[in-house]
Each structure stands twice: as C-alpha cells, then as structure tokens.
Amino acid sequence: MAEVWKAEAAFEGGDRHIVAIKRVKPEIAEVPLYLAMFQDEARLGMLLRHPNIVRVYDAREVAGTFIMVMELVDGVSLKGLLDDAFARRRSMPVAPALHIARQLAQALAYAHGARDATGAPLGVIHRDVSPHNLLLGSDGSVKLTDFGLAEASINAASVEDGLLGGKFGYLAPEVTRQQRGDHRVDLFAFGIVLWEMLAGRRLFLGATDAETLRRVSAAVVPDIQQINDRVPASVAQLLRSALTSDPAARVASAELLVEALNQAILEVDPGVSSSDVQLLVALSQAGGSLPEPTPELGFASLLEDEMDAFAAAGGEALGAQALNPDEFDLGVGVRRFKRR
Ligand SMILES: Nc1ncnc2c1ncn2[C@@H]1O[C@H](COP(=O)(O)OP(=O)(O)O)[C@@H](O)[C@H]1O
Ligand SMILES: [Mg+2]
Numbered sequence: 001m002a003e004v005w006k007a008e009a010a011f012e013g014g015d016r017h018i019v020a021i022k023r024v025k026p027e028i029a030e031v032p033l034y035l036a037m038f039q040d041e042a043r044l045g046m047l048l049r050h051p052n053i054v055r056v057y058d059a060r061e062v063a064g065t066f067i068m069v070m071e072l073v074d075g076v077s078l079k080g081l082l083d084d085a086f087a088r089r090r091s092m093p094v095a096p097a098l099h100i101a102r103q104l105a106q107a108l109a110y111a112h113g114a115r116d117a118t119g120a121p122l123g124v125i126h127r128d129v130s131p132h133n134l135l136l137g138s139d140g141s142v143k144l145t146d147f148g149l150a151e152a153s154i155n156a157a158s159v160e161d162g163l164l165g166g167k168f169g170y171l172a173p174e175v176t177r178q179q180r181g182d183h184r185v186d187l188f189a190f191g192i193v194l195w196e197m198l199a200g201r202r203l204f205l206g207a208t209d210a211e212t213l214r215r216v217s218a219a220v221v222p223d224i225q226q227i228n229d230r231v232p233a234s235v236a237q238l239l240r241s242a243l244t245s246d247p248a249a250r251v252a253s254a255e256l257l258v259e260a261l262n263q264a265i266l267e268v269d270p271g272v273s274s275s276d277v278q279l280l281v282a283l284s285q286a287g288g289s290l291p292e293p294t295p296e297l298g299f300a301s302l303l304e305d306e307m308d309a310f311a312a313a314g315g316e317a318l319g320a321q322a323l324n325p326d327e328f329d330l331g332v333g334v335r336r337f338k339r340r
Pocket of ligand 2: 132133146
C-alpha cells in the first residue's frame, strides 16, 4: 500500500536534513478508505512524541498522492536482526533483548495513555506490534513505527471500515475469534516479540496462514526456560503473563511490563544500554562475513560471542549508508529519493 524512502529535505536557505518518507502508492490513494487510513496514520503520528516512537514531522498531498515525512531511523528493523540470528540458529543475548523489550514497552505505555491537546484520551491501540515495525538505529535507538492500523479516537476511518488486525503471527487470540480486543492485543504481541528474541525462533508461524491463525488461537506457548536456560524465572513469568490467552487474565498494562523489565534488567545486567543495540545493528549489517554456526549449537545459543568478536575486530567501521543522489524530484523541497 505504501513505500518508504530515504530522502533529503531541502530547506529554503540551503539547509539539508535526511528524513524518511512514506508515500501511498498513487493507485492506492484513489481508494478512499486507504487514503483515509493513511491520513489517520499521519495525524496520529504527528501527535505522538516519545523517544521510542518514530517522529512524524509533516504530512501533505504531493503529485496526486499523499506523503508523510518522518524521522529516519538509519539501521535495521528487529525483523532484519532476528532473521539474521534465526538463520544462524542464534537467539539474542538476554540483556539486550530485555533492553529492546523495555523500549517497546515504554513506547506502548506512552501510546496507550496518550491524550490530545485538550487532554482527552486518544484511546490508541497500535494493532501491528511486530519485529517489522520496531526499528533499531545504528546509534542504538529503538523506535516503534507504523501506526497504519492503529485505532485512535481521532481516526476518520473506523476499525469496522478498515482492516482489523496486523500480521497473522502477531495477533492476539481474541482477534482470531472476531473480537476487536483492546490495548491488551498490543501486550500479547509484545509477549510474542520478546519470546521470539529469547527463543531464537518464531512462536506461532505455521506453514499456511490458516495454520498460523490456528496456533495463535490455541496460544500454546512453550516454556522459554526449556528453550533458553539463560532466561531468569522473572522473565519467564513476565512472558507467561503477557502471553495469557484470556485478556482478562493477561498483564493489564504496558506500565506493568516496564516495571517488570526494570526489575529483570537489574537482575540480569544493570549495565545494558543502547551501545549493546548499536553492536547488534552493526553485527547485522556486517551480514555474511560472520562465522557460520556449528551444528551442535541449538536454538538457545547466543549471539554474545559473535558480538564480542565483532567488537574486538573494530566493528564500528560498518554502518554508514550512501544516499543515492539521483532518482526523482517530487517538487516539495524534498528530493533525492532512494528506495529502501
Ligand atoms: N522512519 C523510518 N526510518 C527507517 N526505516 C523505516 C522508517 N519507516 C519505515 N521504515 C522501513 O520501511 C518498512 C515499512 O514501513 P512501515 O511504516 O512499517 O510500512 P508498512 O505499512 O508497509 O508496513 C519498515 O519495516 C522499515 O524497514
Ligand atoms: Mg510495517
């Protein structure tokens, strides 16, 4: 439906600023519901201001379609990072996984409680929390993006008109039972994301969409400590609580997740920080130059050794991405597009 570009915004007077631009494909912009949903995404994005949420600076109509100008997170998505790790049959080290999870929980706590300028609650539910939509910057930042399916009181398109739910493997069980659910659908998805970081594999993915939905609906979650023995009991407990099928018995809020993660991080490694994320991003960008896993290592083997080796080898040489100075000009002071 939309494409995302890396772009350079040119200001009058000559200043330049690198941004990301999301553009509705022109054929999609002709469908009133999709255009309304994109405009809702932009409107909500411009209201949300939090260090763990991608900033939306501007939205406007351009050349017959609609664009959204955003903060660029130069790095990888958590999906990119996990795909690399899964391919090497690695899970993430526990402390950086908890750090990333805490940033996500902070973003959700803020979004769920966000209010408009008059102080009225916006009633935000993201509805598409997944590794694709969590961006990790090469500076170590962790930012939630893509409020394209989000529910909010200010939306013009209602959930009934629009598309309910996000990626099948990250839905909450109640959504597979045709219930709308509330902010706790995001908490269940949070649980899936954290479980997958620590397990080194997908939780509910089946061979077909129908099989994936069946697994989500059954919500059978293998005990994380059986898969990764470095995970402490407190984190296993937090995961059970987030991944509870009945929303009424599930952890009640993202704030509670933040508190539990703060405790768990104190226990595991109080020193974990954005520099651990920085290293993981650089490691992921280094791609195939890493040693292959030895077959005897199971899913629970960690990236930790690779991170150490990479840092020792001067890993920071990687990272800078060239901005391609060709492509087209949309004529709005935003030029030089490069497809990501
Ligand atoms: N602000 C951004 N900075 C860097 N990359 C981004 C940004 N926004 C999106 N992307 C990249 O583009 C992908 C798709 O963007 P997203 O907003 O999630 O669109 P979609 O609705 O198509 O899922 C993301 O998964 C991410 O890889
Ligand atoms: Mg997305």
